[in-house]
Amino acid sequence: xxxxxxxxxxxxxxxxxxxxxxxxxxxxxxxxxxxxxxxxxxxxxxxxxxxxxxxxxxxxxxxxxxxxxxxxxxxxxxxxxxxxxxxxxxxxxxxxxxxxxxxxxxxxxxxxxxxxxxxxxxxxxxxxxxxxxxxxxxxxxxxxxxxxxxxxxxxxxxxxxxxxxxxxxxxxxxxxxxxxxxxxxxxxxxxxxxxxxxxxxxxxxxxxxxxxxxxxxxxxxxxxxxxxxxxxxxxxxxxxxxxxxxxxxxxxxxxxxxxxxxxxxxxxxxxxxxxxxxxxxxxxxxxxxxxxxxxxxxxxxxxxxxxxxxxxxxxxxxxxxxx
Amino acid sequence: xxxxxxxxxxxxxxxxxxxxxxxxxxxxxxxxxxxxxxxxxxxxxxxxxxxxxxxxxxxxxxxxxxxxxxxxxxxxxxxxxxxxxxxxxxxxxxxxxxxxxxxxxxxxxxxxxxxxxxxxxxxxxxxxxxxxxxxxxxxxxxxxxxxxxxxxxxxxxxxxxxxxxxxxxxxxxxxxxxxxxxxxxxxxxxxxxxxxxxxxxxxxxxxxxxxxxxxxxxxxxxxxxxxxxxxxxxxxxxxxxxxxxxxxxxxxxxxxxxxxxxxxxxxxxxxxxxxxxxxxxxxxxxxxxxxxxxxxxxxxxxxxxxxxxxxxxxxxxxxxxxxxxxxxxxxxxxxxxxxxxxxxxxxxxxxxxxx
Ligand SMILES: Cc1ncc(C[n+]2csc(CCOP(=O)(O)OP(=O)(O)O)c2C)c(N)n1
Ligand SMILES: [Mg+2]
Numbered sequence: 194x195x196x197x198x199x200x201x202x203x204x205x206x207x208x209x210x211x212x213x214x215x216x217x218x219x220x221x222x223x224x225x226x227x228x229x230x231x232x233x234x235x236x237x238x239x240x241x242x243x244x245x246x247x248x249x250x251x252x253x254x255x256x257x258x259x260x261x262x263x264x265x266x267x268x269x270x271x272x273x274x275x276x277x278x279x280x281x282x283x284x285x286x287x288x289x290x291x292x293x294x295x296x297x298x299x300x301x302x303x304x305x306x307x308x309x310x311x312x313x314x315x316x317x318x319x320x321x322x323x324x325x326x327x328x329x330x331x332x333x334x335x336x337x338x339x340x341x342x343x344x345x346x347x348x349x350x351x352x353x354x355x356x357x358x359x360x361x362x363x364x365x366x367x368x369x370x371x372x373x374x375x376x377x378x379x380x381x382x383x384x385x386x387x388x389x390x391x392x393x394x395x396x397x398x399x400x401x402x403x404x405x406x407x408x409x410x411x412x413x414x415x416x417x418x419x420x421x422x423x424x425x426x427x428x429x430x431x432x433x434x435x436x437x438x439x440x441x442x443x444x445x446x447x448x449x450x451x452x453x454x455x456x457x458x459x460x461x462x463x464x465x466x467x468x469x470x471x472x473x474x475x476x477x478x479x480x481x482x483x484x485x486x487x488x489x490x491x492x493x494x495x496x497x498x499x500x501x502x503x504x505x506x507x508x509x510x511x512x513x514x515x516x
Numbered sequence: 517x518x519x520x521x522x523x524x525x526x527x528x529x530x531x532x533x534x535x536x537x538x539x540x541x542x543x544x545x546x547x548x549x550x551x552x553x554x555x556x557x558x559x560x561x562x563x564x565x566x567x568x569x570x571x572x573x574x575x576x577x578x579x580x581x582x583x584x585x586x587x588x589x590x591x592x593x594x595x596x597x598x599x600x601x602x603x604x605x606x607x608x609x610x611x612x613x614x615x616x617x618x619x620x621x622x623x624x625x626x627x628x629x630x631x632x633x634x635x636x637x638x639x640x641x642x643x644x645x646x647x648x649x650x651x652x653x654x655x656x657x658x659x660x661x662x663x664x665x666x667x668x669x670x671x672x673x674x675x676x677x678x679x680x681x682x683x684x685x686x687x688x689x690x691x692x693x694x695x696x697x698x699x700x701x702x703x704x705x706x707x708x709x710x711x712x713x714x715x716x717x718x719x720x721x722x723x724x725x726x727x728x729x730x731x732x733x734x735x736x737x738x739x740x741x742x743x744x745x746x747x748x749x750x751x752x753x754x755x756x757x758x759x760x761x762x763x764x765x766x767x768x769x770x771x772x773x774x775x776x777x778x779x780x781x782x783x784x785x786x787x788x789x790x791x792x793x794x795x796x797x798x799x800x801x802x803x804x805x806x807x808x809x810x811x812x813x814x815x816x817x818x819x820x821x822x823x824x825x826x827x828x829x830x831x832x833x834x835x836x837x838x839x840x841x842x843x844x845x846x847x848x849x850x851x852x853x854x855x856x857x858x859x860x861x862x863x864x865x866x867x868x869x870x871x
Contacts, residue, residue, distance in 0.1 A: 283842075292665070345595035376593050
């Protein structure tokens with residue numbers, strides 16, 4: 194890891210954000226078998242650094258658009274954990290009032306415009322949000338997260354082209370975890386270097402270790418600055434790995450979809466542990482501080498789950514509202 | 517857990533599967549797989565492709581082991597680019613192959629719409645029939661477990677709406693295999709839509725390859741008082757409802773349309789001409805849906821025999837909600853059918869708001 198490009202107070206915030214994401218999804222794993230969260234869940238465990246390192250730098254009114262694997266982005270951008278849990282529990286108090294489930298959460302008051310479970314579906318929408326802020330001169334920028342799978346779709350290229358053409362304030366963040374479901378990147382793309390695609394569109398493209406939150410922060414800082422200056426979009430390819438099955442709370446290793454060495458390698462690169470060791474070894478935080486953070490996050494999550502479970506289900510007649 | 521159907525109040529008991537004729541009992545899932553396998557054995561031009569079809573899960577088990585059997589040249593995983601894959605199917609068909617393009621969900625077909633509607637559906641006609649265009653696009657419907665708005669859309673009506681596409685929707689294992697083999701043998705594009713709530717339903721299926729002609733409905737149960745005309749999964753509910761109503765002395769005829777385009781109005785009209793009452797069921801949106809088409813034709817063709825208006829049950833005019841309580845309102849169960857039929861039989865004016 195490189196030298197810290199941000200003050201210790203910010204480092205602590207970023208760490209806390211990562212712990213919140215990790216703990217949120219660990220809690221889902223613990224509770225999912227109770228079958229009260231009756232929706233498919235796509236966990237981002239192992240990929241937390243990308244959401245936290247990028248979104249901590251956005252303002253509340255800046256936009257973010259995400260995918261089926263969206264929990265980290267929502268949490269890092271400031272969605273309320275209780276309304277996320279309530280959504281997964283199918284309750285009226287959920288951020289989508291029980292209409293969306295885990296795959297479809299939005300939180301407009303924190304700039305979270307929405308999440309699409311259609312691969313690459315969010316890309317042009319993020320470009321449109323950026324166009325909206327340019328035209329209305331409200332200085333909002335737009336960040337869009339997508340997987341390596343989205344690079345297979347035509348709209349990925351069309352979105353880059355349009356954003357570049359109009360010099361729009363978009364940060365394209367590709368979370369390259371090397372798989373789309375169980376289809377490896379090399380079975381779908383001849384050039385694994387996704388960031389190189391940006392260059393063709395005259396967009397700066399960088400490739401970083403997505404499990405190194407400092408690297409994520411630095412790359413995102415550059416991209417965001419370009420947006421704020423009106424210099425146009427950037428693309429960040431953040432390489433990472435998802436620890437859980439594509440959908441659900443199991444592990445691909447147990448299911449026999451991954452090799453032991455591959456999984457072990459990525460477990461060693463745990464983004465949360467890494468940043469924790471980094472901060473501890475430099476005396477930026479104490480073990481006691483870490484324990485306190487984990488404890489308070491745990492309590493926050495318990496309260497959120499409690500809130501969700503105690504919330505009413507939507508009234509049946511709301512099935513036909515909001516159309 | 518991805519595969520679970522939402523809970524339904526079931527007033528009708530499940531039909532026990534019985535091996536009729538010379539078939540073995542085979543599940544809907546296995547029947548589709550066998551159809552694909554035999555099509556590939558019979559005709560070297562047939563190949564299968566689609567996102568994740570080589571996955572150990574094998575598109576709900578329907579493509580399991582086929583790559584091992586036929587090799588990666590004829591069964592392969594693809595990039596996630598549905599529209600382009602559809603164009604590739606068209607091109608390879610024009611070059612003499614018989615592509616079968618497989619999607620896990622019908623929602624993704626919306627990505628294919630340009631190649632499907634502007635190209636596949638038109639190619640034969642706009643060049644005056646110069647070249648045939650055999651190709652099958654197979655996709656899966658059926659949501660549940662909070663699949664929600666983007667992973668559960670039954671879009672059969674949209675495809676049927678486009679001139680130049682045939683739409684096949686089997687509701688039992690026997691039909692699935694026979695219609696799939698026919699679809700692959702067709703000379704123009706066929707959409708084959710299977711329903712995931714049916715995958716474990718068993719039925720007698722002959723081991724040999726056989727074809728069921730497109731455009732032939734099937735009278736699944738004979739009856740005299742009302743014709744229950746159904747599409748896809750609704751056949752299962754229709755049979756449950758018919759069994760329930762039989763106990764009350766209401767003798768219902770059940771017709772599975774099997775292919776919504778071409779549509780077999782002869783069989784449907786013959787039945788309604790006899791019973792004088794019709795309820796049309798689709799696992800799809802009622803608004804501008806298949807049920808509307810069928811109901812309009814019945815009302816015109818056998819108007820003189822009708823003793824009651826033609827009613828319909830389908831999905832409401834809303835996207836699919838995620839919450840289990842809302843899903844329950846969204847998907848009709850067998851009770852909706854039995855209730856509606858009782859009201860029709862009593863000659864009630866108000867049969868139900870979506871009917
Ligand atoms: C247009 C479209 N095609 C196929 C799918 C099915 N699908 C859902 S997620 C997924 C894989 C996505 O992989 P990636 O973009 O790398 O994201 P990851 O799941 O790895 O985070 C696929 C193929 C879909 N949702 N949308
Ligand atoms: Mg991926």
